[in-house]
Structure formats: structure tokens, C-alpha cells
Amino acid sequence: xxLKGAILLILLWYLVSAFTELPHPHEVxxxxxxxxxxxxxxxxxxxxxxxxxSLLRVLTAxxxxxxxxxxxxxxxxxxxxxxxxxxxxxxxxxPIPPLAWIPLAYVIFAPLPNTVQVSQIFIVFVGAFFxxxxxxxxxxxxxxxxxxxxxxxxxAPERLILRDIVLLHSLQGVVSGVRIGLGVGWMxxxxxxxxxxxxxxxxxxxxxxYEVGGRTAEIVAGMAMxxxxxxxxxxxxxxxxxxxxxxx
Amino acid sequence: MALTVEGLKKxxxxxxxLDGVTFSVEEGxxxxxxxxxxxxxxxxxxxxxxxxxxxxxxxxxxxxNRMGFVFQDDRLLPWKTVxxxxxxxxxxxxxxxxxxxxxxxxxxxxxGFENYYPKQLSxxxxxxxxxxxxxxxxxxxxxxxxxxxxxxxxxxxxMQEELLRIVGGxxxxxxxxxxxxxxxxxxKIVILSPRPARVIRTVEVSLPxxxxxxxxxxxxxxxxxxxxxDLYGRK
Ligand SMILES: Nc1ncnc2c1ncn2[C@@H]1O[C@H](COP(=O)(O)OP(=O)(O)OP(=O)(O)O)[C@@H](O)[C@H]1O
Ligand SMILES: [Mg+2]
Numbered sequence: 001x002x003l004k005g006a007i008l009l010i011l012l013w014y015l016v017s018a019f020t021e022l023p024h025p026h027e028v029x030x031x032x033x034x035x036x037x038x039x040x041x042x043x044x045x046x047x048x049x050x051x052x053x054s055l056l057r058v059l060t061a062x063x064x065x066x067x068x069x070x071x072x073x074x075x076x077x078x079x080x081x082x083x084x085x086x087x088x089x090x091x092x093x094x095p096i097p098p099l100a101w102i103p104l105a106y107v108i109f110a111p112l113p114n115t116v117q118v119s120q121i122f123i124v125f126v127g128a129f130f131x132x133x134x135x136x137x138x139x140x141x142x143x144x145x146x147x148x149x150x151x152x153x154x155x156a157p158e159r160l161i162l163r164d165i166v167l168l169h170s171l172q173g174v175v176s177g178v179r180i181g182l183g184v185g186w187m188x189x190x191x192x193x194x195x196x197x198x199x200x201x202x203x204x205x206x207x208x209x210y211e212v213g214g215r216t217a218e219i220v221a222g223m224a225m226x227x228x229x230x231x232x233x234x235x236x237x238x239x240x241x242x243x244x245x246x247x248x
Numbered sequence: 249m250a251l252t253v254e255g256l257k258k259x260x261x262x263x264x265x266l267d268g269v270t271f272s273v274e275e276g277x278x279x280x281x282x283x284x285x286x287x288x289x290x291x292x293x294x295x296x297x298x299x300x301x302x303x304x305x306x307x308x309x310x311x312x313n314r315m316g317f318v319f320q321d322d323r324l325l326p327w328k329t330v331x332x333x334x335x336x337x338x339x340x341x342x343x344x345x346x347x348x349x350x351x352x353x354x355x356x357x358x359x360g361f362e363n364y365y366p367k368q369l370s371x372x373x374x375x376x377x378x379x380x381x382x383x384x385x386x387x388x389x390x391x392x393x394x395x396x397x398x399x400x401x402x403x404x405x406x407m408q409e410e411l412l413r414i415v416g417g418x419x420x421x422x423x424x425x426x427x428x429x430x431x432x433x434x435x436k437i438v439i440l441s442p443r444p445a446r447v448i449r450t451v452e453v454s455l456p457x458x459x460x461x462x463x464x465x466x467x468x469x470x471x472x473x474x475x476x477x478d479l480y481g482r483k
Contacts, residue, residue: 150323153297153315154385156340164336168327247327247365 023217032221042212045200047225053200054189055229057117061124062185066178069129073136073177074170078162083141090133098127098188102195120192127188132177139173140166175244179237186230202226250275250312250419251296251389255305258291265291266302267444273436275311276417280430283440289423290320292445293391296421312389312419314341316382320393320423322374324366330377331362337381348384355414356380371398376407383414390415392422396429405461408432412457427477431470432459439476449476 010025017024023031035047043050076086105119112118143166151161193203202222209218242248251273258266265288273279281289294300296307297317316337324333334349353362356376366374375398382390396404412433424430430437431453439449451473455465 146319146321146323147325149299150317150319151336151340153299153317154337154340154381156336160336160339164328164339165325168325171327245327247367 021214021216023220027217028220028224031217032224035218035221040205040209040218043200043205043208045205047202047205047221050200050202050205050222051225051229053198054186054193054202057120057201058124058128058182058185058189061121061189062128062178062182064121065125065128065181065185066132069132069177069181070136070174073133073173074140074167077137077140077170078166087137090130090137094130094134096126098123098184099191101126102192106196116196116198119196120189120198123192124185124188128181128185131184132174132181135177135180136170136173140170143169171245172248175237175241179234179241182233182237183230186226186233190226202229249273249308250277250310251421252308253292253296253305254308256292256295256302256307257304258288258295258300258302264444266295266305267446268305269440269445269447270305271438271447271450273419273421275419278412278415278420278422278433278435280434280437281421281423281440282425282427282430282437283445284442285425287440287443288445289440290393293317293393293421293423296389297391309389314385314387314389316385316387316390318375318378318382318390318392318395320397322366322371322378324374324377324381326366329363329365330358330369330380333366333377334381334384337385341385352380352384355383355410372400372403375399379407379411388419390418390420392420394423394425397425404429409458427470427473428461431455431466431473432461437473439473451476 013022013025016022032047037046037048039046039049072086076083101123102119105122106115109115109118109122147165147169148161151165156164189201190203190206193201194207198204202225206219206222209215209222249272253272254270256266256269269288269292271279281292283289291300295302297315325336328336330353331349334352335344335346338345338348350362353359356379358373358376358380361369361373366377369377375395379392379395382392396407399407408429422430422433424433434453437451437453438447439451440446441448453469455469459466
């Protein structure tokens with residue numbers, strides 16, 4: 001079934017290539033595999049190097065975002081006062097797409113020596129933070145009442161309820177929050193890299209390939225790399241989910 | 249008297265569920281609550297356990313320090329194994345005794361399944377974990393809400409026998425739909441009317457235990473109960 005889907009996609013691709021500027025699949029594949037480990041002359045870097053640069057930015061920023069979003073999500077879910085302060089803020093900021101922050105970020109972080117990097121980290125942070133927070137918050141807040149009732153019947157102390165019920169239930173929110181957050185973070189970094197000179201990174205690579213004269217095979221090869229990495233991240237995290245939560 | 253339930257009234261919004269439920273349970277007595285679906289049996293247990301407050305009436309205990317509750321739905325922690333779920337009840341009391349957990353697992357016939365998660369168990373097995381969890385705390389009062397409903401007839405009979413063996417002298421309030429089950433288990437049967445629940449009859453089951461389901465007396469007792477159900481149960 002999957003194979004059929006892939007074949008159909010490639011056929012469609014050929015069809016579209018016949019009528020547009022879109023390079024043929026085999027051209028892209030060739031460029032992709034050459035550039036994977038051989039430097040592309042304009043930027044002097046391989047696709048793997050660009051991917052590593054983007055990944056590093058995403059991981060740094062996302063980890064930062066998660067390390068705030070997870071505890072904040074849990075604590076806000078348990079504390080009404082905090083929830084009343086935090087949720088309106090989140091609801092107001094969440095609908096703003098990370099990319100909309102880019103111009104402002106460049107202005108705000110202009111005084112810093114590494115404005116571009118800091119801005120990119122900031123944008124990924126924004127992208128990863130909200131989905132993670134919302135997921136953690138929702139799970140932590142919706143611990144099944146039946147389980148809490150059960151704990152009350154057995155006179156479980158608050159500490160035990162927190163550890164064995166609330167936190168373990170929240171874990172599902174943490175795990176999916178991390179996965180979704182990383183996905184959004186990955187999209188954000190590509191976009192952020194397209195806007196300013198970053199020296200390396202897949203978004204930057206694609207943008208430069210466009211600027212030096214519409215080198216479509218390189219552009220699509222870069223896009224393919226983005227897709228491959230996004231897919232791998234998601235698959236890896238789904239596998240990790242099974243490991244972290246063997247009961248599911 | 250271990251437990252007195254007096255004049256319980258309870259409504260959920262406009263729905264009158266309990267309309268003055270009164271009965272008492274002697275220490276060491278096995279009492280079955282029987283009544284048709286939706287009449288308010290679970291509600292009565294929840295009020296006894298302190299999970300719901302009655303609109304009127306009261307529940308008095310004597311010599312009850314620890315309560316065990318076997319829920320109608322199993323209410324196991326999905327992220328804990330069979331072992332972990334039973335251990336939870338002990339930890340709640342501040343006891344960390346692996347030996348008790350193992351013995352009780354053995355007792356409910358789940359040996360070898362210690363490390364299974366609830367999702368990996370059948371409905372009947374999950375229910376047995378719930379029973380094990382309630383027994384593990386060595387309760388003075390055991391509340392059981394149709395614990396054998398999801399078991400097949402044979403396992404059900406075996407569990408009934410074993411239950412009598414384990415609960416020995418414990419005070420038990422046991423909810424069931426099944427007249428047969430009540431006649432087999434109970435020292436006293438409290439028959440409830442359809443919603444709103446009132447006690448329509450309290451029957452002492454004088455047959456000596458262990459009871460023989462195939463015996464003449466058993467059959468007669470059962471017939472007699474069925475008759476009172478027809479008289480009062482279906483209005
Ligand atoms: N939390 C609740 N909110 C509103 N109505 C409720 C609630 N709990 C129970 N009820 C209602 O009270 C009535 C009695 O419920 P209860 O669960 O006590 O019945 P039951 O005798 O245990 O039935 P069954 O044998 O099917 O388990 C039902 O009609 C139910 O709809
Ligand atoms: Mg019920």
C-alpha cells in the first residue's frame with residue numbers, strides 16, 4: 001500500500017514536471033545523493049552539514065521551550081490561580097504564527113552580536129513552546145475523576161496521588177507535546193533561516209539556491225532533506241513513546 | 249453493628265435516586281444489595297465510602313478503620329502493572345510489603361501476570377486485580393460493586409467460593425443483580441425497589457455455609473426470593 005502511494009506520487013511528479021519548471025524526480029534524486037556528502041560549491045557545505053546546523057538550532061531552542069513548557073503546564077493545571085494568569089496569556093499569543101515574530105525578533109535582538117542566531121532560536125522557541133504547553137496542560141488538567149476517586153477510597157496521600165496518578169497521566173501530554181513541538185519547531189527554523197543570512201542550514205540553502213538563479217534541482221533536494229528529517233524525527237519520537245509508556 | 253445506613257436520600261438534579269434507604273450490617277456479616285439496573289446501588293456504596301454525600305440520612309460506622317472498594321468499572325491505573333496496581337493501595341496506607349502483593353496475586357489466580365498492564369488483561373482478569381487491590385489493604389469493611397459481573401459462569405462460581413474463603417469473618421457489602429449469587433453468598437439480602445430505591449425487604453439467609461447450589465433448600469430459598477421480586481420488584 002505504501003509502495004503504491006510512493007509510485008503514484010512519483011508518477012504525478014513526472015507529469016507535473018513535464019509541464020512546469022519542476023525538475024524531474026531522477027534529476028532531484030541525483031542532486032540529492034551527490035550533495036548529501038559532497039559540498040555544494042556556492043555555500044561550500046554538504047546537505048548533511050546544512051541539516052545538522054538546522055537540527056542543532058531546533059534542538060537547542062526546543063529543549064529550552066520544553067524545559068519551561070512542561071513544568072509550567074503541569075503546575076498551571078494543578079494551581080487555579082496560576083492557570084488564571086497563564087491561560088489567557090497563552091491563548092492570546094498562541095494564534096500568532098512563529099514566523100510573524102521574525103521581523104520583531106530581528107529588531108529586538110539587534111543589539112546582540114549574534115542577532116540572527118538568537119532570533120532563530122527565539123522563533124523556534126515560540127513554535128515549540130505553545131503546542132507543548134497546551135498538550136501538557138490539557139492532560140494534567142484532565143486526570144480521570146474515577147482514578148482520583150479510587151485513590152481517595154484508599155486514602156492515598158496527596159503526594160502519592162501526584163506521583164502515581166497525576167504525573168503519570170501528564171506524561172502522555174508531555175510525550176505528544178514534545179513530538180508536536182519539535183515538528184512545529186522544525187518548520188519554524190526552516191522559515192527563519194530563509195529570512196536572514198545564516199551561513200548554513202537547510203532553509204538558508206534553499207533560499208540561496210533560489211537567489212543564485214533558480215536552481216530547482218538543488219531547491220527540491222533541500223526540500224526533500226527537510227521532509228526526510230521531519231519524518232525521521234517523528235518516527236523516532238513515536239518509537240520513544242512506546243519506550244517511555246510501555247503500557248499504551 | 250458495624251455499619252448503619254439510615255434514611256439515605258439522594259437526587260441528581262430532578263432524578264430522585266434514593267428515597268430513604270435504611271439497612272444495617274452486623275460485624276462480620278456478608279450483606280448483598282440486590283436491585284435492578286439503575287436503581288441506585290452504586291450510589292449507596294459511594295455514599296458509604298464517602299465519595300458522595302447524601303441529601304438526607306446518615307451512615308454510621310463502628311470499628312471500621314479501613315475500607316476496601318471493588319468498583320463496578322475496574323479503575324486500574326493504566327500505567328501500572330498488576331503488581332503496581334495492587335501495591336498502590338498498600339502504598340496509600342504507607343505499607344511497602346511485596347510479600348503481601350505476591351500472595352494476593354496468587355490468591356486471585358493471576359500468578360504469572362504480575363508484570364502485565366491492564367490493557368493486556370481480559371475484563372475478568374482486570375476485575376480480579378480490582379478485587380486483589382481491595383483485599384490487599386486487609387479492610388474491616390469490604391464494599392464490592394458487582395465484582396463478578398464480567399466473569400464467565402464457571403469462574404464466577406469459583407470466585408464466589410474463594411471470596412467466601414478469603415473474606416472469612418470480614419464485613420462485606422456486596423452489590424449484585426443476581427439472585428443466585430446473593431443466595432449463595434449472603435448472610436442477609438437487602439432487596440431494593442426500582443428507582444427511586446427503597447428497601448422493600450430484608451431477608452436473612454439461614455442456610456448454613458458452604459452452600460450447595462444443587463440442594464433442595466437452596467432451590468427453595470431462591471424460588472421464594474424470585475417470588476418476592478415479582479411481588480415488589482416490578483411495579
Ligand atoms: N454522578 C451522577 N450524575 C447524575 N446522575 C447520576 C450520577 N450517578 C448516578 N446517577 C443516576 O443515578 C441512578 C442510579 O445510578 P447507580 O449507578 O447508583 O445505579 P446502579 O443501581 O448501580 O445500576 P447498575 O446496576 O446498572 O450499576 C441512575 O439513573 C443514574 O443515571
Ligand atoms: Mg452500579
